[in-house]
């Protein structure tokens with residue numbers, strides 16, 4: 001039996017020693033991602049965490065080759081993306097949806113047009129099929145009644161839901177999320193995370209989420225990789241409490257989990273004792 005997810009026989013996503021160096025405006029080279037290798041198993045929610053500037057977004061954007069690594073390979077569903085022609089890459093990207101902190105909606109297009117956009121772009125579907133798919137996706141995110149509205153008429157949480165529906169429209173296997181809740185308040189964050197969790201569990205979509213918020217990891221992720229200065233410093237299953245964590249963030253996350261567990265236990269005790277015990 002193989003209980004170690006990093007050794008899974010055929011991961012959905014495999015990054016093999018990927019590196020990326022940027023040239024700064026002053027001409028200096030800056031190594032943003034340093035030979036990172038990571039496997040991500042199908043059907044899971046995978047968190048990429050680290051401080052600002054650690055290389056999280058760059059690494060995430062390598063998974064759909066929005067950022068092309070200078071070295072290494074990117075395998076998704078067994079195909080090496082770095083070897084594909086432009087056309088093959090376009091097709092493969094349909095299986096990899098993406099959402100962003102600032103939603104990136106088309107401002108002059110309605111909710112319907114935004115969600116229909118990727119379907120028309122890769123268009124061999126008829127009008128009726130497109131409309132049916134748009135409605136299906138809006139239902140998943142609970143926004144059917146806003147179908148004729150424009151982004152400016154929506155709250156932040158609703159905009160992110162439109163972006164999620166748009167990403168889901170082409171039936172992706174993977175959903176890449178770059179700080180998807182960082183522009184949202186706590187309550188809206190929770191409901192967007194619930195929607196992502198449901199998309200993972202009900203539709204089986206593998207999720208990779210970049211975040212600097214430990215509460216997001218706690219609420220959503222099965223597995224976490226910690227980045228520091230472009231390097232992978234550790235990875236662990238979120239519910240593995242036995243293996244010691246080596247990074248500061250990993251330890252903070254463990255403490256947060258202990259705190260949450262104590263709170264939950266406390267709440268359960270009060271509930272079990274009945275309403276009168278609270279006064280005692």
Ligand SMILES: Nc1ncnc2c1ncn2[C@@H]1O[C@H](COP(=O)(O)OP(=O)(O)O)[C@@H](O)[C@H]1O
Nearest residue numbers: 022023024032051052053054055056057058059
């Ligand atoms: N296109 C670029 N040109 C130059 N430097 C970049 C570029 N993109 C990212 N960087 C730098 O690479 C580092 C990692 O960036 P990023 O992956 O966005 O980090 P994170 O998402 O963890 O905050 C940062 O120091 C950032 O300034």
Ligand SMILES: [Mg+2]
Nearest residue numbers: 056057058210
């Ligand atoms: Mg980032």
